[in-house]
Amino acid sequence: MSNKPSLPKGTRDFGPIEVAKRKYILNTIETVFKKYGFMPIETPTMENLSTLQGKYGDEGDQLLFKILNSGDFLKDVKDEELITHNSKLITSQISEKGLRYDLTVPFARYVVMHQNEITFPFKRYQMQPVWRADRPQKGRYREFWQCDADVVGSDSLLNEVDLIQIYDEAFVKLGIKNYELRINNRKILQGIVEEIGAPERLIDFTISLDKIDKIGKDEVIEELIDKGFDKLKLNGIFDILFVQEDSTIFLSSTKPRFIYNISLLQISDYYKSSKMFKEGVDELYKIGNSLLAVNSSINIKMDLSLARGLSYYTGCIFEVVSTEGSLKSSIGGGGRYDNLTGIFGLPNVSGVGISFGLDRIYDVMDELNLFPPTITSTHTKVLFCCFDSASQQYALSCLKKLRDENIASEIYPDLKKIGKQLDYANALQIPYACIIGDNEMQSGKLVLKNLQSGTQQELSIDEIIILLHR
Amino acid sequence: MSNKPSLPKGTRDFGPIEVAKRKYILNTIETVFKKYGFMPIETPTMENLSTLQGKYGDEGDQLLFKILNSGDFLKDVKDEELITHNSKLITSQISEKGLRYDLTVPFARYVVMHQNEITFPFKRYQMQPVWRADRPQKGRYREFWQCDADVVGSDSLLNEVDLIQIYDEAFVKLGIKNYELRINNRKILQGIVEEIGAPERLIDFTISLDKIDKIGKDEVIEELIDKGFDKLKLNGIFDILFVQEDSTIFLSSTKPRFIYNISLLQISDYYKSSKMFKEGVDELYKIGNSLLAVNSSINIKMDLSLARGLSYYTGCIFEVVSTEGSLKSSIGGGGRYDNLTGIFGLPNVSGVGISFGLDRIYDVMDELNLFPPTITSTHTKVLFCCFDSASQQYALSCLKKLRDENIASEIYPDLKKIGKQLDYANALQIPYACIIGDNEMQSGKLVLKNLQSGTQQELSIDEIIILLHR
Numbered sequence: 041m042s043n044k045p046s047l048p049k050g051t052r053d054f055g056p057i058e059v060a061k062r063k064y065i066l067n068t069i070e071t072v073f074k075k076y077g078f079m080p081i082e083t084p085t086m087e088n089l090s091t092l093q094g095k096y097g098d099e100g101d102q103l104l105f106k107i108l109n110s111g112d113f114l115k116d117v118k119d120e121e122l123i124t125h126n127s128k129l130i131t132s133q134i135s136e137k138g139l140r141y142d143l144t145v146p147f148a149r150y151v152v153m154h155q156n157e158i159t160f161p162f163k164r165y166q167m168q169p170v171w172r173a174d175r176p177q178k179g180r181y182r183e184f185w186q187c188d189a190d191v192v193g194s195d196s197l198l199n200e201v202d203l204i205q206i207y208d209e210a211f212v213k214l215g216i217k218n219y220e221l222r223i224n225n226r227k228i229l230q231g232i233v234e235e236i237g238a239p240e241r242l243i244d245f246t247i248s249l250d251k252i253d254k255i256g257k258d259e260v261i262e263e264l265i266d267k268g269f270d271k272l273k274l275n276g277i278f279d280i281l282f283v284q285e286d287s288t289i290f291l292s293s294t295k296p297r298f299i300y301n302i303s304l305l306q307i308s309d310y311y312k313s314s315k316m317f318k319e320g321v322d323e324l325y326k327i328g329n330s331l332l333a334v335n336s337s338i339n340i341k342m343d344l345s346l347a348r349g350l351s352y353y354t355g356c357i358f359e360v361v362s363t364e365g366s367l368k369s370s371i372g373g374g375g376r377y378d379n380l381t382g383i384f385g386l387p388n389v390s391g392v393g394i395s396f397g398l399d400r401i402y403d404v405m406d407e408l409n410l411f412p413p414t415i416t417s418t419h420t421k422v423l424f425c426c427f428d429s430a431s432q433q434y435a436l437s438c439l440k441k442l443r444d445e446n447i448a449s450e451i452y453p454d455l456k457k458i459g460k461q462l463d464y465a466n467a468l469q470i471p472y473a474c475i476i477g478d479n480e481m482q483s484g485k486l487v488l489k490n491l492q493s494g495t496q497q498e499l500s501i502d503e504i505i506i507l508l509h510r
Numbered sequence: 511m512s513n514k515p516s517l518p519k520g521t522r523d524f525g526p527i528e529v530a531k532r533k534y535i536l537n538t539i540e541t542v543f544k545k546y547g548f549m550p551i552e553t554p555t556m557e558n559l560s561t562l563q564g565k566y567g568d569e570g571d572q573l574l575f576k577i578l579n580s581g582d583f584l585k586d587v588k589d590e591e592l593i594t595h596n597s598k599l600i601t602s603q604i605s606e607k608g609l610r611y612d613l614t615v616p617f618a619r620y621v622v623m624h625q626n627e628i629t630f631p632f633k634r635y636q637m638q639p640v641w642r643a644d645r646p647q648k649g650r651y652r653e654f655w656q657c658d659a660d661v662v663g664s665d666s667l668l669n670e671v672d673l674i675q676i677y678d679e680a681f682v683k684l685g686i687k688n689y690e691l692r693i694n695n696r697k698i699l700q701g702i703v704e705e706i707g708a709p710e711r712l713i714d715f716t717i718s719l720d721k722i723d724k725i726g727k728d729e730v731i732e733e734l735i736d737k738g739f740d741k742l743k744l745n746g747i748f749d750i751l752f753v754q755e756d757s758t759i760f761l762s763s764t765k766p767r768f769i770y771n772i773s774l775l776q777i778s779d780y781y782k783s784s785k786m787f788k789e790g791v792d793e794l795y796k797i798g799n800s801l802l803a804v805n806s807s808i809n810i811k812m813d814l815s816l817a818r819g820l821s822y823y824t825g826c827i828f829e830v831v832s833t834e835g836s837l838k839s840s841i842g843g844g845g846r847y848d849n850l851t852g853i854f855g856l857p858n859v860s861g862v863g864i865s866f867g868l869d870r871i872y873d874v875m876d877e878l879n880l881f882p883p884t885i886t887s888t889h890t891k892v893l894f895c896c897f898d899s900a901s902q903q904y905a906l907s908c909l910k911k912l913r914d915e916n917i918a919s920e921i922y923p924d925l926k927k928i929g930k931q932l933d934y935a936n937a938l939q940i941p942y943a944c945i946i947g948d949n950e951m952q953s954g955k956l957v958l959k960n961l962q963s964g965t966q967q968e969l970s971i972d973e974i975i976i977l978l979h980r
Contacts, residue, residue: 045561045619045854048607051554053620055627056634059550075913077890077920079938080529084521084653085555085609085639086575091515105556106578108605110643114597122592125584135578137518139555149515150523157525159937161923164526169555173580183554196923198902209913333903334910384515420547432668433803440804443545443679450547453631453666467629468549 050174050182056417062185062402064415065214066167069187069396072210073165076202078189081164083146086137093138095145095383097247097351103172105139105182106131139171143188144352144380144393151192152384160193160389167398179369179403188374190393192381197323200356200376201330203394207360207372208338210396215410218364219371221338224346225324226353226375231317236273245269249347323356354378358394365407371400420470421508422488424451425461427477434481438474438501447508465491474504520644520652526887532655532872534885535684536637539657539866542680543635546672548659551634553616556607563608565615565853567717567821573642575609576601609641613658614822614850614863621662622854630663630859637868649839651869658844660863662851667793670826670846671800673864677830677842678808680866685880688834689841691808694816695794696823696845701787706743715739719817793826824848828864835877841870890940891978892958894921895931897947904951908944908971917978935961944974 047053054062070080086107093101113134114122121129140146143166151158167187176182189206191199204221211219226242233245248263255263261278265271324342331338348357355376362371374394381389405411422442424435435451442449452461458475465473475487488504489496499507517523524532540550556577563571583604584592591599610616613636621628637657646652659676661669674691681689696712703715718733725733727748735741794812801808818827825846832841844864851859875881892912894905905921912919922931928945935943945957958974959966969977 045622046558047554047623048556048558051556053554053624054552055624056549056551059552062552063550074889075916075918077888077893077918079526079887080533081526082524082529082532084517084523085641086518086521086653088516088518102580105580107609108576108578108601110572110575112595112597114595114600117595119593122595123589125582125587125592127582127584130584131578139577152515153517154523154525159934161934163920171555183556191923194923196925198906198921198923201906202920202923330903330906333906417549418547419544423547433800436668436671436800436803440675446545448545448547450633450672451668453661453664453668453672455666464629464631 050176078165106135107137148380185398187396192391222343225320227320231314246347250349352377419448422449423465431476520646548635576605577607618850622856655868657866662861692813695790697790701784716817720819822847889918892919893935901946
């Protein structure tokens with residue numbers, strides 16, 4: 041009967057201190073979301089596959105965790121289909137549900153299903169786990185948490201301005217100073233594909249461009265040529281996409297002139313024939329100006345090569361990268377999508393959102409030692425240690441008094457040696473132990489031991505309460 | 511492309527006010543857990559089926575949600591097996607993982623896998639969703655949350671005493687006054703099956719007995735007879751199991767004599783040949799005495815017919831039932847299990863735990879109107895309403911000042927009529943609107959409208975901050 045238990049790969053247990061640290065991140069982000077007027081929703085872990093499939097590209101569909109139908113799921117599958125061993129074909133017959141892959145698509149579904157209860161613009165946040173059957177590796181898990189804030193039902197760029205400020209405020213509060221907020225606009229990329237004579241191939245273009253950090257510029261160009269893009273024109277484009285230094289937008293109250301640089305203006309000039317391109321540039325200008333109005337000192341880097349893999353983005357896109365430590369990974373991302381609810385039957389509702397990646401943020405903060413030292417696994421202030429069952433009974437009423445005063449406290453439940461009981465308190469970093477035996481019961485003066493300093497005092501339970509409330 | 515979206519049956523979306531109410535319950539319970547020295551852990555949504563299967567009985571195995579293996583899962587399944595259409599046989603070849611069915615078994619796995627990091631006794635709490643492919647009905651969902659507190663590594667009955675107090679403190683804090691805490695002891699039931707000549711059939715007996723609320727006493731007896739239990743002896747037993755009135759344990763500081771009643775003593779006498787029976791009775795006595803020591807006024811009902819379905823319980827068992835309103839459903843349960851970690855290779859570790867059912871508690875509180883009226887969907891105190899984009903830019907800096915003071919506030923992002931903007935504030939029950947146009951920008955005096963009273967004042971942004979901080 042005994043077998044050594046294990047966890048599915050890419051999943052993790054979280055012990056007390058890890059949960060406390062994760063909650064610290066979640067609470068910090070949630071506090072900012074609330075301050076900016078966002079309201080929480082939660083959606084089910086399971087969604088119908090019809091809701092999920094076709095929203096994340098072919099690769100995304102592959103990475104969905106699918107739930108086997110309950111009961112006799114094979115009953116109605118035909119023999120001739122079964123023996124093809126065609127897993128894809130059979131999947132649709134034996135599985136109807138899948139695990140949430142992100143929070144954006146379930147949110148779009150939510151908006152459509154609840155459109156009559158919602159006051160628009162609807163500013164919602166959602167902090168829940170998502171699942172992807174990706175190959176697990178450092179910093180990439182199969183179960184991980186996203187913290188999303190989205191506004192739907194408003195075209196205004198003020199939403200982008202709010203979301204950028206939320207990013208900054210949350211990361212500053214978490215102590216992550218060295219991050220880079222990259223910004224681009226899908227309309228600029230649309231202008232570029234128009235310019236190279238492939239106006240309808242934006243997604244093909246961005247899917248390849250999105251791999252630039254992984255496979256490098258040359259391989260991206262090669263992939264695009266394989267896809268049939270014009271080689272000569274591509275080379276010209278890539279020179280422009282990578283004018284890194286020049287294209288940095290630096291917003292600062294002291295240097296307002298640095299907002300937009302000559303290089304972007306040059307590009308703007310270059311593509312003046314494209315309406316989309318101009319719109320994209322114009323939106324970035326407006327966002328920059330509004331950020332100046334709030335006197336923001338956020339570092340924003342314009343990155344024309346930023347593409348974001350997902351197909352639904354249509355306007356501004358964001359990505360946040362931690363730039364310190366060994367993990368230079370994406371810790372957030374988002375963008376505007378003009379018609380995400382359209383796929384569920386509610387067209388012409390524009391939305392924009394950002395996402396925080398809890399697990400990556402945790403890894404960065406852990407490596408850089410950014411968690412406050414006050415985060416502890418237990419809240420217990422006092423452990424009662426007793427010599428025998430009579431003093432245990434006595435301790436119970438003391439314990440009750442402390443708890444009635446909302447002082448977290450506990451009794452060591454077993455009658456082990458006092459040293460053993462104190463080991464427990466020390467291991468859990470409980471600050472005080474209260475030791476009770478015959479003498480203490482008779483005098484009503486209990487021994488309160490400070491486990492950090494090692495000192496001890498004889499105090500009544502009421503005196504202990506006063507001391508601990510201090 | 512457009513299809514009307516829906517949710518998998520038995521699952522639900524939660525909107526802002528529902529999330530706020532659910533969090534209120536979770537926070538209340540969590541605060542009590544912490545006060546009693548319990549520490550949080552979290553385990554993955556997916557567990558290996560080898561961890562889950564065989565722990566919840568045959569029926570439980572049927573109710574597990576199973577995850578289809580990724581990739582070409584049918585590749586290695588033999589044709590001759592496929593065409594049997596034997597779903598059970600094939601399942602084990604195409605699915606390795608399942609969704610968490612409760613929090614106790616994953617906790618036992620956690621304890622075994624992390625035994626070297628854990629300080630025992632380990633008092634952990636865990637608040638996470640679980641999934642069961644049960645037939646959905648009123649009060650029964652396929653995704654629902656459990657809030658568990660368990661102690662492992664201690665035999666002491668003081669743990670039972672703590673857990674009973676946790677139940678009472680949490681339900682009192684939530685305002686659920688009319689609940690019944692039923693208590694029994696599996697050892698008493700073991701004594702009974704010994705008495706009727708079936709000492710090794712405790713689980714068979716309790717599985718049937720557990721159905722008593724659903725199918726009634728007569729059907730339970732019939733089922734037991736079908737299982738081969740002795741009819742005559744059964745009838746004698748059931749007379750004893752249902753001495754309902756007499757067997758009420760009433761703990762109260764004013765009536766300490768009512769703790770254990772004559773009827774229980776009679777039963778105790780009746781079965782004095784059974785060591786197990788006596789142990790069970792003795793444990794209930796001790797728990798009752800300790801509760802008296804803490805001067806507890808908890809209503810506990812001894813219910814000899816309480817069985818609990820799960821096979822792993824070996825000592826005290828608990829069940830909490832809400833007794834007011836239309837939903838007289840179980841809102842919590844638990845008990846002691848002496849060897850749960852044994853199935854994962856760590857024998858002789860006793861544990862005891864309780865569980866709160868978040869969703870049932872929510873339904874009860876919702877029906878009885880027990881949620882505090884202060885729970886709101888938004889925290890926003892002020893909505894800025896602007897006439898044009900110039901005043902919007904002006905409002906951005908006011909907004910920044912409020913947010914810097916941690917006053918939750920937002921700007922209506924679109925340039926709609928002021929009436930429309932105020933509609934938004936009213937719908938979300940935002941208490942104040944701050945209206946900005948040309949005059950306000952010039953004078954620096956903004957119109958602050960109290961949306962509840964309808965009154966308005968002209969104030970500078972600094973005056974507004976002072977007013978809102980009050």
